[in-house]
Amino acid sequence: LFAGEAEFTAAAPALGALPPMEGVEIAFAGRSNVGKSSLVNALTGRNTLARTSHTPGRTQQLNFFRIGGRLMLVDMPGYGYAAVEKAKVEAWTQLIHAYLKGRSNLARVYVLIDSRHGLKSIDTDLLDGLDKAAVSYQIVLTKGDALKKSEIERRIAGIQAALAKRPAAYPEVLLTSSRDDRGVAELRASIARLLQE
Ligand code: GTP
Ligand code: MG
Numbered sequence: 001l002f003a004g005e006a007e008f009t010a011a012a013p014a015l016g017a018l019p020p021m022e023g024v025e026i027a028f029a030g031r032s033n034v035g036k037s038s039l040v041n042a043l044t045g046r047n048t049l050a051r052t053s054h055t056p057g058r059t060q061q062l063n064f065f066r067i068g069g070r071l072m073l074v075d076m077p078g079y080g081y082a083a084v085e086k087a088k089v090e091a092w093t094q095l096i097h098a099y100l101k102g103r104s105n106l107a108r109v110y111v112l113i114d115s116r117h118g119l120k121s122i123d124t125d126l127l128d129g130l131d132k133a134a135v136s137y138q139i140v141l142t143k144g145d146a147l148k149k150s151e152i153e154r155r156i157a158g159i160q161a162a163l164a165k166r167p168a169a170y171p172e173v174l175l176t177s178s179r180d181d182r183g184v185a186e187l188r189a190s191i192a193r194l195l196q197e
Contacts, residue, residue, distance in 0.1 A: 001192050004068045006044035012062040015098050021105040023070030024195055029096060029126065030112030032056030032078025032089075035142035038178035039112065040065065040075045043188060050075045057084035060092070062099060071195060074099075080122035097126070101133040107194045108136045108170070110187075115141035115155055115175060119162055131168045138170035139163065140187065145177040 010019040028036040037050035037059055049065060051058055056078060063075040076099075077092040078084075100109055109130060113119060119127075130137045139159055144152060156173050163169040174190065176183035 001068055001071065001195070002043060002045065002188050006046055006049055006065055006067050006073075008049065008063065009066045009072070010064040012064070013060070015095060015102075018062070018099070018103075019064055021103070023072055023105065025072045025074055025103060025106045026191055026194065027074040027076060027100065027103075027106060027109045028112060029076050029100065029109055030078060030142075031114070031120070031122065032058075032081035032084060034078065034112045034114050035178055036078065036112055037075050039140070039142060039176060039184075039187075040073055042176075042178040042181060042184045043073070043191075055083070056081040057088070060088075062095070071191070079126070080120070097129050100126075100130065100135055106135065107197070108138060108191075110140045111137050112140050112142050113159070115144050115147050115152065118155060119159060124162075127166060127169070131166050134168055136168055136170065138190070139173045140183075141173060141175045143177060143179075144175040144182055145179045 012018045028040060030036055033056035037052045040050040041047050059075055059077045065073045067073060076096055079093045079096060113123060152175060159173050174183050174187055176187055
């Protein structure tokens with residue numbers, strides 16, 4: 001699936017500008033700077049497909065990437081970062097929530113969490129919305145290269161406990177790194193399974 005072509009197909013600054021629904025969509029959501037765009041690049045093996053940056057607020061629209069015949073990856077703007085102008089972040093957050101709740105071909109949202117920081121209240125706000133709207137999601141920890149093994153195990157256990165009572169959460173938590181590629185093959189396999197459902 002990921003060995004084939006990946007191409008940028010559309011950027012949507014607002015709900016009214018979404019591309020038509022085709023095939024199965026998978027979205028990457030999370031705080032600004034958590035590593036969403038980097039993970040899209042790691043998944044596709046294309047370092048410059050999605051634009052990344054050291055400073056938060058790089059991705060400002062919903063960016064759609066077609067993979068093979070019937071899969072669309074959606075790289076979203078980040079939410080909740082103080083370094084970005086408040087009004088902008090609020091507008092993005094509204095767009096993110098509205099898109100996530102209203103897209104019928106959205107098979108799963110991968111909610112990215114920085115493995116060093118864990119779940120913050122701004123993240124649980126999103127999870128609350130997804131649970132309420134019954135949109136299936138899975139937690140993906142990013143930047144796993146920056147943590148010791150013992151810290152990783154503790155972090156995963158803590159998040160799994162926090163997910164236990166969330167109806168739309170997929171119970172497995174994936175640990176990834178776009179820097180050393182750990183967990184990337186597992187994430188690809190997880191996405192490929194969604195296409196078979
Ligand atoms: P916004 O578009 O602003 O919301 O950010 P984003 O979530 O798309 O993050 P992006 O992929 O642009 O990466 C943000 C920063 O984190 C960059 O400096 C990346 O180099 C760094 N980064 C991303 N993935 C990893 C990783 O796996 N390990 C480490 N150590 N750094 C990473
Ligand atoms: Mg980005």
